[in-house]
Every structure is written in C-alpha cells, then in structure tokens.
Amino acid sequence: QVQLVESGGGSVQAGGSLRLSCAAPDYSYFYSALGWFRQAPGKEREGVAVIYTSGGNTDYADSVKGRFTISQDNARNTVYLQMNSLKPEDTAMYYCAARRSASPAPWWGWSALRTYDTWGQGIQVTVSS
Secondary structure, three states, X not given: OOOOEEEOOEEEEOOOOEEEEEEOOOHHHHEXXXXXXXXXXXXXXXXXXXXXXXXXXXXXXXOOOOOEEEEEEHHHOEEEEEEOOOOHHHOEEEEEEEEEOOOOOOOOOOOOHHHOOEEOOOEEEEEEO
C-alpha cells in the first residue's frame, strides 16, 4: 500500500504561515482525491481541504477559506497545504488522507473520514497567541 508522509508542521505565532507537505509516490495514479484533516485535543477530526488529482479542483472548510490553499505538484508526487494568517484555533494534529482511484466504497463527501482509505501518521501544528 502506498504510504503518505507528512512534513512541514511546527510552531508559529498567530498571523504566521506554515506549509504542510504530503508525499505519496505516484499519487495521481493511485488516488482520485487527497485531503487534509485536523484534530484538536478533545475534538473530532475534521476536513480542512481536498484536491482532486484529475483536474486539480479543490474544496475547503469554511473556517479556512481565504487563508489556506491546497495544491499539488505532480512531478514531486506531493500535495501541499499552505496555511496563512494562522490562528490559535488552527492548532491541531494535521493528517493527510487519500482515496484510492479504484475504491469501491461510496463517496460520502470530501470532508467525511470514511471517504478515505489511506492516512498519514499526522503532524503537529501549534499556533500561539
């Protein structure tokens, strides 16, 4: 199974920026969609953004629209999440997730966890006020 490897997390002050990376070999061949999720302590995991590998269309959670940008680099087999104007409430563990192109499972919506069948280990993002 193709693995997803996240990188780029860390600590930043409010108003700052971070860029997360999700590396997945040959992802455009294996996966139809890659998403970023996050989970803050005591809260449920929530969808942040998704990119569809064919065509590059994107969707975002309302809470990050205008601040976060998801993009892909096919040559590097990497999906990025550029996070600007970070807020303390963005503090969470961030996960990369992917849905296999051949998945027989229903499409539950881009922000539903069960839509995805491959997950990274997660990376911490901490935003201080």
